[in-house]
Amino acid sequence: MAFIGRNILLRQSKTIFRTFSSSMQLKSSSADTNFQTAKERLNTLGIQPENNTKLKMYALFKQATVGKNKTDKPEASNFAGQYKWSAWTELGDMTKDEAKQAYVDLVTDLEKAEVANKNSTNSxxxxxxxxxxxxxxxxxxxxxxxxxxxxxxxxxxxxxxxxxxxxxxxxxxxxxxxxxxxxxxxxxxxxxxxxxxxxxxxxxxxxxxxxxxxxxxxxxxxxxxxxxxxxxxxxxxxxxxxxxxxxxxxxxxxxxxxxxxxxxxxxxxxxxxxxxxxxxxxxxxxxxxxxxxxxxxxxxxxxxxxxxxxxxxxxxxxxxxxxxxxxxxxxxxxxxxxxxxxxxxxxxxxxxxxxxxxxxxxxxxxxxxxxxxxxxxxxxxxxxxxxxxxx
Missing domain, CATH: 3.90.226.10 (2-enoyl-CoA Hydratase; Chain A, domain 1)
Known part of the structure; x- marks a missing residue:
């Protein structure tokens, strides 16, 4: 009886693990889809993001596609390189999926800002x-x-x-x-x-x-x-x-x-x-x-x-x-x-x-x-x- 009980528990554990793995894959797949869509939406925007926003988008993109920044810091005279490096490094241990979602949210905010700006402009x-x-x-x-x-x-x-x-x-x-x-x-x-x-x-x-x-x-x-x-x-x-x-x-x-x-x-x-x-x-x-x-x-x-x-x-x-x-x-x-x-x-x-x-x-x-x-x-x-x- 104890052997049968252990087999039942083992089968239940495998089922739970497969369900959990499937759920994680669906979430990851959804994050990938939203991330790809956000990149396409960004190209259609007429609004020009601020420099700080561009740096943040660059950092989130790198974190989403590469992961944590492990590169060497550029020379002090390389302004652009140092800005990008610092922005990416600031994200620390943020996961790729978290970075993808943050990227999507940022694009959504830019879209809202563009709509608001158009509504307030006297053409x-x-x-x-x-x-x-x-x-x-x-x-x-x-x-x-x-x-x-x-x-x-x-x-x-x-x-x-x-x-x-x-x-x-x-x-x-x-x-x-x-x-x-x-x-x-x-x-x-x-x-x-x-x-x-x-x-x-x-x-x-x-x-x-x-x-x-x-x-x-x-x-x-x-x-x-x-x-x-x-x-x-x-x-x-x-x-x-x-x-x-x-x-x-x-x-x-x-x-x-x-x-x-x-x-x-x-x-x-x-x-x-x-x-x-x-x-x-x-x-x-x-x-x-x-x-x-x-x-x-x-x-x-x-x-x-x-x-x-x-x-x-x-x-x-x-x-x-x-x-x-x-x-x-x-x-x-x-x-x-x-x-x-x-x-x-x-x-x-x-x-x-x-x-x-x-x-x-x-x-x-x-x-x-x-x-x-x-x-x-x-x-x-x-x-x-x-x-x-x-x-």
Whole structure:
């Protein structure tokens, strides 16, 4: 009887094991199918994922197809390779099936974001603005001139209006043309969507190798110096309409504007030292001058985020408007200013700013020389990697 009982238990155990194995195979097969479908769906998306999202997708794909990262870490000068390696390594012991499901979920989130973006876009006004911006050679800039007011809109909402090299060059040309255009009396900068600008696009630093690192840094710093000079030398009123969060260079350049209007939901952040870099756009001279040394240091050195109301008290923001009526309130302010005689505006700005133009150019040159050194330094590379890993 005991022998018969053992045989029955053995047959039951085998049945349970086969059932469990079959169930696991079905789950694995389902994960494979969903994973393959997600890859196909990704190719149909019109939305451009953020750099951090791309890194996450790369890491999940590698984890799903290869498994845990056991490769050697790339050289410090290989920015792209280090970003990918770190993102993959962060996944640790995540199983292949877990990585496949996470990949599927990420693609689903991107699809939802694309639908939401399409629903919130006013296609008619967007097409009108885009047609006037094409002459400046950048898809990220919309330029519209009406009633002597030129409005430059940073138009990359999917990437939080991050600035590309093409956009830098486009803005330099826009300011050069507007300076000599009698039909323009004021130039206003703003952003599409929830953000004003998230600073530099990380794509600006792709394609860097140990062989070209130093020259790339020098070339980029030279471009940045020309960009700042375009603001320093612009003779007409410059107005910033900060519609949402501003980060990095989009904050430091505010000191070169003649008026800064901000939404009460806007925040300002300059996280330079956190990633081993240094400030630019003459902020190291202008910020201490208008807000005092210690307050300037809290932003430029210690990476403290500043609200719009705080920035108004620090004299960096001229006026704060409710977010619900922000664009309409700014339009009324700018239209009021545009009615003043153009030559009076130009001569008055020349008197108030002209006496320090030479100093601003000197500061700009020194800042860009330091930036070139920072970008090529080991501690900057390590800080950037650490920042991205935490993000």
């Amino acid at each position: 008619n006004s967007q097409q009108e603005l885009e047609s006037s911006a094409k002459s400046y050679g950048s898809d990220g800039l919309l330029v519209n001139t009406e009633n002597k007011i030129m409005t430059v809109t940073l138009n990359r909402p999917k990437r939080y209006n991050a600035l590309t090299f093409d956009m830098y060059e486009g803005i330099i040309k826009i300011l050069s043309d507007a300076a000599n255009d009698d039909s323009v009396s004021i130039v206003t900068f703003t952003g599409t969507g929830k953000y004003f600008c998230s600073g530099n696009d990380l794509k600006n630093f792709s394609g860097i190798t140990p062989a070209n690192l130093k020259q790339k840094c020098l070339d980029t710093a030279a471009m940045l110096q020309r960009y700042a000079a375009a603001f320093i030398d612009f003779p007409k009123p410059l107005i910033a309409a900060v519609n949402g969060p501003a980060i990095g260079i989009s904050v430091t350049q505010l000191g070169l504007f003649d008026a800064v209007y901000a939404s009460d939901e806007a925040t300002l952040q300059t996280p330079f030292t956190k990633i081993g870099q240094s400030p630019e756009l003459c902020s190291t001279y202008i910020f201490p001058k208008i807000m005092g040394h210690s307050k300037a240091c809290s932003m430029l050195l210690f990476n403290e985020t500043c609200t719009a109301l705080e920035a108004e008290r620090l004299n960096l923001v001229t006026k704060v408007f409710p977010n619900a009526s922000f664009r309409n309130d700014v339009r009324k302010e700018v239209e009021r200013i545009s009615q003043f005689p153009m030559k009076s505006l130009i001569y008055s700005k020349q008197l108030t700013r002209g006496c320090e133009r030479e100093m601003l150019h000197k500061v700009n040159k020194a800042e860009c020389e330091r930036i070139a050194e920072r970008w090529s330094s080991d501690d900057c590379m390590k800080a950037v990697m650490g920042f991205l890993a935490k993000s």
